[in-house]
Amino acid sequence: FCPMDPRVGPTIQISTPSSSSLSTSSTTQEHHTTVELDSYINVTVKLPLFFHDSSNKNTDDNSDPSSSSSSSLHSIYIRPLLSDEEVGMACRLAEDYAEENGRWDQPDSERHESYSTCDFPVDECTELETFLESSDFEQRLFQQFSDLYNIDVNDLSYNDLFVAYYQGKEENQQQNGDNDNEDDADYTNSNIMDRLELHRDGSLLSFSLLLNPPNEFEGGGTFYDALRDVRPTFEDGGILHPGGAIRPNRAGDAVLHCGKILHGADVVTSGRRIVLVGFVDVSKRCIRPGALGNSCKEWGRMDVAKFRLKRQEKKNHRGWVLNNSRWLKDITNNAVVRGFVPASSGVIRRADPELCRRRRLEMEDLLLRNIILPSDERGPKDDEYHQFSWDNEGAISILDNELEEQDRI
Numbered sequence: 273f274c275p276m277d278p279r280v281g282p283t284i285q286i287s288t289p290s291s292s293s294l295s296t297s298s299t300t301q302e303h304h305t306t307v308e309l310d311s312y313i314n315v316t317v318k319l320p321l322f323f324h325d326s327s328n329k330n331t332d333d334n335s336d337p338s339s340s341s342s343s344s345l346h347s348i349y350i351r352p353l354l355s356d357e358e359v360g361m362a363c364r365l366a367e368d369y370a371e372e373n374g375r376w377d378q379p380d381s382e383r384h385e386s387y388s389t390c391d392f393p394v395d396e397c398t399e400l401e402t403f404l405e406s407s408d409f410e411q412r413l414f415q416q417f418s419d420l421y422n423i424d425v426n427d428l429s430y431n432d433l434f435v436a437y438y439q440g441k442e443e444n445q446q447q448n449g450d451n452d453n454e455d456d457a458d459y460t461n462s463n464i465m466d467r468l469e470l471h472r473d474g475s476l477l478s479f480s481l482l483l484n485p486p487n488e489f490e491g492g493g494t495f496y497d498a499l500r501d502v503r504p505t506f507e508d509g510g511i512l513h514p515g516g517a518i519r520p521n522r523a524g525d526a527v528l529h530c531g532k533i534l535h536g537a538d539v540v541t542s543g544r545r546i547v548l549v550g551f552v553d554v555s556k557r558c559i560r561p562g563a564l565g566n567s568c569k570e571w572g573r574m575d576v577a578k579f580r581l582k583r584q585e586k587k588n589h590r591g592w593v594l595n596n597s598r599w600l601k602d603i604t605n606n607a608v609v610r611g612f613v614p615a616s617s618g619v620i621r622r623a624d625p626e627l628c629r630r631r632r633l634e635m636e637d638l639l640l641r642n643i644i645l646p647s648d649e650r651g652p653k654d655d656e657y658h659q660f661s662w663d664n665e666g667a668i669s670i671l672d673n674e675l676e677e678q679d680r681i
């Protein structure tokens with residue numbers, strides 16, 4: 273066993289939810305969701321570990337016990353959150369609203385500046401918002417997050433909740449079939465998205481809940497860089513796919529994950545995929561100060577390496593001829609002294625995509641081990657405004673604050 277080997281298989285658990293964790297029956301509600309959800313399966317996919325701390329062989333040294341093992345954030349959880357009946361209703365309400373208002377025709381770059389998606393926020397559509405409220409959706413979701421990550425529901429809050437739409441490029445072409453200019457790729461492909469590139473969310477926790485039936489599209493799902501080389505096994509219920517995509521096999525199932533895990537939406541090759549996506553913030557009292565800032569600095573370094581290589585490549589030459597004749601007049605014809613400096617191999621080496629990916633995954637692994645403080649290290653439960661006194665804690669926590677203002681990074 274080598275902890276550095278990303279090909280270590282995932283730990284996948286399948287179980288039916290315990291009625292205590294997901295009971296949706298409520299005597300106070302007029303509608304009846306009963307415990308239908310309990311009959312659906314749960315799947316948990318654990319990310320391989322990438323970080324191997326060779327300097328910390330001494331197990332007596334407990335200077336940073338939090339970084340010594342994987343945490344609940346290393347797992348991706350597929351959980352039923354809406355019943356068949358509920359998800360059918362939610363999907364219809366979302367579709368009607370989006371169609372009437374043209375909300376899925378192009379990415380909304382005002383709401384999500386980087387990595388825009390074709391979407392609309394739930395609070396824009398009163399019918400859907402009211403329906404989700406009447407179904408106690410938030411309570412169900414937060415309870416699920418709370419159970420999975422050991423965070424009090426009072427420490428969770430929505431940062432964003434929206435319905436996103438992906439569509440295969442083929443469908444776009446058919447829809448625009450009256451256009452007979454085949455060269456006009458922009459027109460035939462339209463602005464509708466078929467995927468979302470790898471990114472991290474601004475929120476610590478995220479989910480995407482499939483609203484339409486999985487037989488309405490091919491491809492799609494949420495994919496994770498850390499699962500790229502993990503081989504699916506028959507035990508995963510057909511949910512994990514080669515390349516690292518997780519595709520729930522029933523509408524109403526949600527994929528819950530830490531938003532800081534590098535992920536994206538896999539290409540929808542045909543049909544349309546509608547998902548309810550949420551970014552969920554965790555109060556600062558539960559977060560280790562500086563943890564996110566440190567990881568971002570490392571990830572930034574990888575981006576800089578890539579950028580430097582691109583710049584070097586643009587120069588389009590293989591090196592620099594030294595001109596030492598000004599200083600070494602007597603031996604100007606000596607080729608050794610004249611010299612030739614090749615374009616920096618260090619720049620090429622540091623920007624190697626696999627090396628950068630490995631380093632990014634190591635930092636991600638460390639972040640997942642560290643970012644949530646153990647319950648006994650969390651500050652007092654306080655009113656929300658207490659969060660903002662953080663600026664006193666120095667530059668790194670200010671960096672954390674700035675990062676939190678972004679929706680996707």
Ligand SMILES: O=C(O)CCC(=O)C(=O)O
Binds near residue numbers: 468536547680
């Ligand atoms: O579509 C998905 O499953 C993932 C979407 C996502 O990552 C996002 O909207 O930030």
Ligand SMILES: [Fe+2]
Binds near residue numbers: 473536
């Ligand atoms: Fe995301």
